[in-house]
Amino acid sequence: MNDVDLNLLPALDALLTEGSVTGAARRLGLSASAMSRTLARLRSMTGDPLLVRAGVGLVPTPRALAMREQVREVARDARALLGRETTEIDPAALERTFVVRANEGFVALFAAPLVATVIRAAPRVRLRFVPRLVKDALGLRDGRVDLEIGVLGKSGPEVRTHAIFRDRFVGVARVGHPLLDTQVTAASFAQCLHVVASRKAVVHGPVDDALAELGLRRTIVAVVAGFPDALRIARDSDVVAQVPRSLVRADRPSAAALVEGLEVFELPMALPEIVISAMWHPRLDVDPAHRWLRETVTAVFRASPVV
Known part of the structure; x- marks a missing residue:
């Protein structure tokens, strides 16, 4: 379509709708001379005069009459296809x-x-x-x-x-765990055995970095794929887990089963937020x-x- 100028389509639609060079120019915000030049290009491209003079006005040729409705539809479809999509949406009618x-x-x-x-x-x-x-x-x-x-x-x-x-990690241990007999410190926390949740089996994380800054190191005895598994291990052993606070908040009804038999405590070191x-x-x-x-x-x- 290298020889077709689609910019002429709106002009042709305006000319056939208005039946006047002046009216079409006004409709598209162009000068009358610019629209006259456009009409000349359309005549050359179609091989038809399209609009011919009859007294003081212009009348469409048979070719123009035959194409008028089709041009209007094509111009409307082109504007819908290439124009900006509406920003409004009716969710009730959305099927996706x-x-x-x-x-x-x-x-x-x-x-x-x-x-x-x-x-x-x-x-x-x-x-x-x-x-x-x-x-x-x-x-x-x-x-x-x-x-x-x-x-x-x-x-x-x-x-x-x-x-x-935004979330943060908290510690979890079984009810009656010796760690919770006194205030939890970084040293007492590090001395515990730990379970880590990691899908990619990554052992070292932010907790280890924070402990390392204090000259401490913990012992990790288990790595599981998800936090629910870590909670189950902590519930039935002396192993300590770290999970997102949102997962074990007492005011979340579905958390009751997850934290049954467990105590949640604040970690004794500063960790970055989970975003x-x-x-x-x-x-x-x-x-x-x-x-x-x-x-x-x-x-x-x-x-x-x-x-």
């Missing part, structure tokens, strides 16, 4: 499946209220949760994942992020449906009693 990649902590804490919110606002939307086994941008880049929730890892530089939740972020690929940045999903996730986090 969103893939959300998140760890079990997010699913345990927020999946239920998020699903309930989506059902009320957008009953035709389906959420498919997949585990966050790795911290990379591949799923976002290739479109397998719409939204990722978690701690930032080695992601692509183009990935959009928005911090939606939970929403991540998505920039190709979805202005997509109204995806923006609605991001706003819904953020709203659910802010309304949650564990935040």
Whole structure:
């Protein structure tokens, strides 16, 4: 289509609708002379005069009459296709499946209220949760994942992020553990046996860095894939676990089963906050449906009693 100038399409639509060079020029915000030159180009391209003089006005040729409705439809479709998409969306009419990649902590804490919110606002939307086994941008880049929730890892530089939740680690030990007989200090904490939750079996972490700054070192006897497993081990042994505070907050009803037989204590060293972020690929940045999903996730986090 190198010989076709699609910029002429709106002009042709205006000329055939107005039946006047002056009217078409006014409609498109052009001068009458510019529109006359455009009409000349259209005549040359179509091989038809399109509009011919009849007294003081112009009348369409048979070719122009035949193409008028089609030109109007094509021009409307072109504007809809290439114009800016509306920023408004009706969630009730939205029919789409969103893939959300998140760890079990997010699913345990927020999946239920998020699903309930989506059902009320957008009953035709389906959420498919997949585990966050790795911290990379591949799923976002290739479109397998719409939204990722978690701690930032080695992601692509183009990935959009928005911090939606801040958490911190706390210690957990069985009821009656000797560590809890007196005030927990960094030294007494380090002397305990520890279980670490890590999907990639990474043993060294922020707790070890904080202890090292105090000249201390702990003994790790078990590495598990998730925090619920760490809690089970701590409940049935003298091993101590570290988990996010949100997972074991007493004011969260579903935490009761997790903390049964356990005591939660503040860690005796300063650790960096856990920042939970929403991540998505920039190709979805202005997509109204995806923006609605991001706003819904953020709203659910802010309304949650564990935040």
